Every structure is written in C-alpha cells, then in structure tokens.
Amino acid sequence: MNVNLPLGDRIDLPKLVSSAIPEDRRKKGNTNVAILSDNWTSPTTGMNHNDPNFLSDSFPRDPPKLYITAESPSFDAQTLSDWAAEGFNVEYLPMGEDISEYKETLRTLHRKGLGPCQTFGIIAFGEAAAVCLEHYHVLDNNVEMKLGVLVGYYPSRIPDPATRFPSSVRVLVHLTVGEVGVVKQSQMVGIQGKKRVNRSNVDRGLGVGGTLGMGYRGYAYEVDAGFAERDLEEYDGICAELAWSRSLAVVTKALRPGGEDRENLVEISTHGKFYTRNAQQVMSNYAKDDAPHVTYVPTLTGATGTAALENFYSSRFLNSNPPSLQLTLLSRTVGVDRVVDEMYVSFKHTQEMPWILPSVPPTNKRVEIVLVSIVTLKGGKLHHEHVYWDQASVLVQVGLLDPKLLPQSAKDKGIERLPVIGKKAARQVFGCGNEEGEADNKLINMSESES
Known part of the structure; x- marks a missing residue:
C-alpha cells in the first residue's frame, strides 16, 4: 500500500x-x-x-x-x-x-x-x-x-x-x-x-x-x-x-472548504491606495459586471461604477494624500463576504485632501483619527466599501471647530463646550494613553451623574 x-x-x-x-x-x-x-x-x-x-x-x-x-x-x-x-x-x-x-x-x-x-x-x-x-x-x-x-x-x-x-x-x-x-x-x-x-x-x-x-x-x-x-x-x-x-x-x-482569500484582496487594494498609489492596483480586484461603489461616509465622497471609481481614485484620492500619512491596523475581522478593519490614521494636513477635508486648503495641522473600513465582497471580488471616522475630531484638530466656541443659546442652557474629543481619542485607542482603548468620561459631568 x-x-x-x-x-x-x-x-x-x-x-x-x-x-x-x-x-x-x-x-x-x-x-x-x-x-x-x-x-x-x-x-x-x-x-x-x-x-x-x-x-x-x-x-x-x-x-x-x-x-x-x-x-x-x-x-x-x-x-x-x-x-x-x-x-x-x-x-x-x-x-x-x-x-x-x-x-x-x-x-x-x-x-x-x-x-x-x-x-x-x-x-x-x-x-x-x-x-x-x-x-x-x-x-x-x-x-x-x-x-x-x-x-x-x-x-x-x-x-x-x-x-x-x-x-x-x-x-x-x-x-x-x-x-x-x-x-x-x-x-x-x-x-x-x-x-x-x-x-x-x-x-x-x-x-x-x-x-x-x-x-x-x-x-x-x-x-x-x-x-x-x-x-x-x-x-x-x-x-x-x-x-x-x-x-x-x-x-x-x-x-466549500477553504474559499477565496478575502483578506488578501483587501490588502492589495489598500496597498494601491496608500503605498504604491496605483489606480490599476486599487481596481484590480473590484467587480466589473456589478457596479461597485466606495463611500467615505462622513463627507459622502467616493464614486459608483467601475469607470467613475477609477477616476475618483486617480484624480481625487491617490495624489491627494500627503507623504506624512501613516496607517496602523488595529484589528481585522474577516467574514464570509466582508472584511472589517479598524485603523489608526495620522497625517499632517499639508495639501488638500478631497476625501476627508474637501475644499479645505492645507492647514499644516497634524491629525490623528481611528478609521473603520467595511469592505463587502461578491463572487470573490470587491463589491463596495464604506469608510467611517469621527469628522468632528478632524475639524477640531485642523482648527475649523472650537469645542468651547458656543452659540449664546447653548450657553444659556449651561453648556460649557461641545462634546467633541480631538486626537486624544485616537491616541487612547492606539495605546498612547495610560490604558489602551479605555474611556476616561471627562466629558461627563460626574458630580451631576452621581447626585
């Protein structure tokens, strides 16, 4: 035998x-x-x-x-x-x-x-x-x-x-x-x-x-x-x-044991977006027969359809990210038809970035956020991606939003500041704070909640 x-x-x-x-x-x-x-x-x-x-x-x-x-x-x-x-x-x-x-x-x-x-x-x-x-x-x-x-x-x-x-x-x-x-x-x-x-x-x-x-x-x-x-x-x-x-x-x-390498498909696209800045690499694994779409949700930027999506990345995304932009993957969940990434993103705003700060001239401010990307796949191809982050935190960090600058109507109600956190939130999740990802509740009026 x-x-x-x-x-x-x-x-x-x-x-x-x-x-x-x-x-x-x-x-x-x-x-x-x-x-x-x-x-x-x-x-x-x-x-x-x-x-x-x-x-x-x-x-x-x-x-x-x-x-x-x-x-x-x-x-x-x-x-x-x-x-x-x-x-x-x-x-x-x-x-x-x-x-x-x-x-x-x-x-x-x-x-x-x-x-x-x-x-x-x-x-x-x-x-x-x-x-x-x-x-x-x-x-x-x-x-x-x-x-x-x-x-x-x-x-x-x-x-x-x-x-x-x-x-x-x-x-x-x-x-x-x-x-x-x-x-x-x-x-x-x-x-x-x-x-x-x-x-x-x-x-x-x-x-x-x-x-x-x-x-x-x-x-x-x-x-x-x-x-x-x-x-x-x-x-x-x-x-x-x-x-x-x-x-x-x-x-x-x-x-069907095994199945497609969904994680690898997402990695190739991400590498094309932020590292090689190559539109063909970004689009190489997107579905061609079923109109794909990408939406950066807080700003509603992105595109629908293969041609429009390739144009968006070529003209509005790949060359708009400053050299200082860095990504760190914090967690990844791979499902049968989607991949969810939690990422720490940092950059210095030295050029206009239409996907995250559309129509905002460079402020030379440093920004740190936590970004969540949800990629859905169909038939072994990328189908759509939804990307989320805290836009209020971005606006605070580039100086377009002052948490302490309130309308009189808010002051009359005893509100002292907007419930918005800047880069500290991302740093806390990234592990730069005292405890990784732990809340500090500093925005909550503890004396009132305890009374």
Whole structure:
C-alpha cells in the first residue's frame, strides 16, 4: 500500500457504502445504516465521510452543487447569478403543483452525478422551503447523507423549533415576524408518527440581529415574506443583504472548504491606495459586471461604477494624500463576504485632501483619527466599501471647530463646550494613553451623574 496517497485514492468509499447498504434499500430511502465517521483521520470528531474536509484541500473537486427551489416555474435571475458567481454549480428546481412529484424529486437528488465525498445544498423559498424542511427533518430522507446544507426563506411551516435536524445537514431558516405553522411529528428510525400543525408566533428575536432560540439556526426579520427576491414588491435590500451574508456563511462552510482569500484582496487594494498609489492596483480586484461603489461616509465622497471609481481614485484620492500619512491596523475581522478593519490614521494636513477635508486648503495641522473600513465582497471580488471616522475630531484638530466656541443659546442652557474629543481619542485607542482603548468620561459631568 502506498501510504503517501490521499485516503480517497486508497479506499473506494461509494463501493464501501454500496456493500453495506443494498441498492434497493437506498432507492427506497429507508436506509438505517450509514458511515458516520472515518476513524483513521478523525477519531475524536467523528467526521462524516461526505464532509468536504474529509479529503485534503488538493483533492480534485467539481464546483459544489446547489439547488435553488421555489414554487414558480422561474425565479429571480439575479439570485441565481449571485450564487453561481460564488463558485457553485447552480440549478433551479421548480416545485410545481404536484407535491408528491416534488418530494419524489427530492428523494433522487443524491443520485444526480455526485462524486466521492461530494454533497449538495438546497436553498428553498416560500412553500418549497416548508416542504424541504419537513422532508429533510426526517433522517431517512437524507439518503447517504448527501444533503450537506439546507437554507429556508420565509417558509409557511417549520419543524418543531424544540427539535433538531440530523447532524449530517446544516440548517438555516429565515423567518418573518408573525405567524408560522409548527409541524410536530414523532419519529423513530424508519417509523413516522402522526403529524399535526399548530400556529405559533415568530417574535423579533434577540438583540438587533433577530436571532431565534431554536434547536436549529433561525433568524427573524420585521418585513414581509418575499423580502429576498428582487423581482417582488416585498423586496427589502437591507434584510436581503443580511440574510445573504448569513446564508453564504452556512453554505460555504458546508460545501466549500477553504474559499477565496478575502483578506488578501483587501490588502492589495489598500496597498494601491496608500503605498504604491496605483489606480490599476486599487481596481484590480473590484467587480466589473456589478457596479461597485466606495463611500467615505462622513463627507459622502467616493464614486459608483467601475469607470467613475477609477477616476475618483486617480484624480481625487491617490495624489491627494500627503507623504506624512501613516496607517496602523488595529484589528481585522474577516467574514464570509466582508472584511472589517479598524485603523489608526495620522497625517499632517499639508495639501488638500478631497476625501476627508474637501475644499479645505492645507492647514499644516497634524491629525490623528481611528478609521473603520467595511469592505463587502461578491463572487470573490470587491463589491463596495464604506469608510467611517469621527469628522468632528478632524475639524477640531485642523482648527475649523472650537469645542468651547458656543452659540449664546447653548450657553444659556449651561453648556460649557461641545462634546467633541480631538486626537486624544485616537491616541487612547492606539495605546498612547495610560490604558489602551479605555474611556476616561471627562466629558461627563460626574458630580451631576452621581447626585
């Protein structure tokens, strides 16, 4: 035996499964025998043999199969295109009017051209989501554990939230606040009990994220069903983007190990902006087919569209930053479709800087701020960037805003100064103060708050 070969080259896993589970039983979908783990490489975690991480990253793989399914004969073309751009083999599966025929199609998806250790995913909308969630809540219906991930958007019914799905499938449900049917059905291996559907209220969830306390992952949105489909009147851009990020994270983790080097894409763009000052380098990783945009939020400067964005950086940004400008990365959070940077920025205002001090002549003042950049990616490309900082602090530091210079109306109310901090705030976060990032509350009238 050649011990240097990957495990997949030494063991014919599909043949092993076929030997353990006769073909006629697998076709009927009443399988009670399955491989649960590979004790050779992961004896503690019990990794499923269909898990993409079962084989090495260098093992050749086809693009992961992803079915989008809904009731209508056609579906929102942009959604299909977005998932395909992320590197998935996307196929639309209409539910149609015959539910029995649709369920039979679901039972056969595992046999449609999947290779060794390959799984597939389903993203279902509306009534199709209700059917898929109910169908795959039953262990026996995920034949050979080939379904790796199931995402449901605004289903009319969900399995009992107090229960869990089989561990072989990751499940995510996007619900809208209001009533939903709750399906309760006792089940044992190969045996289904009587089903009943009760009505239940979906609340707004925890915090501002709408997280629901369920046996499987779920989120609530205070909008109408249909909010994620651009071709419907109910479409809501903010909730759709939030749901997209959550869905992409779950689907990517289940079907595609590794993924794009999102951090490196951002680094290349940042290097072009502030170091090489090269517009081509800045734009090299921006999406070309979907209009990208960059907004420096406090001043609403930036541009939308590839040509306008390249012009903005060439004529308004790259050569406007003084040689003294320095960046220090304080923290970075890398998500499945965005990178968030917290940076300490310092410069001497020796030339006009349209992105941060538009139409302000050089003041020769030194400025220190903390800047936050949120970069969103789609299809392995930069899509948009929003940049934030404390503009009042900038104006104080260049002498355009005096915190102690107040209108008489403010003085009449006992206000002694504007609640604005200069460079000390950035220095405190950067670690130049006594304690890194700690507040001192000097702007608060402590005697009044304690009384």
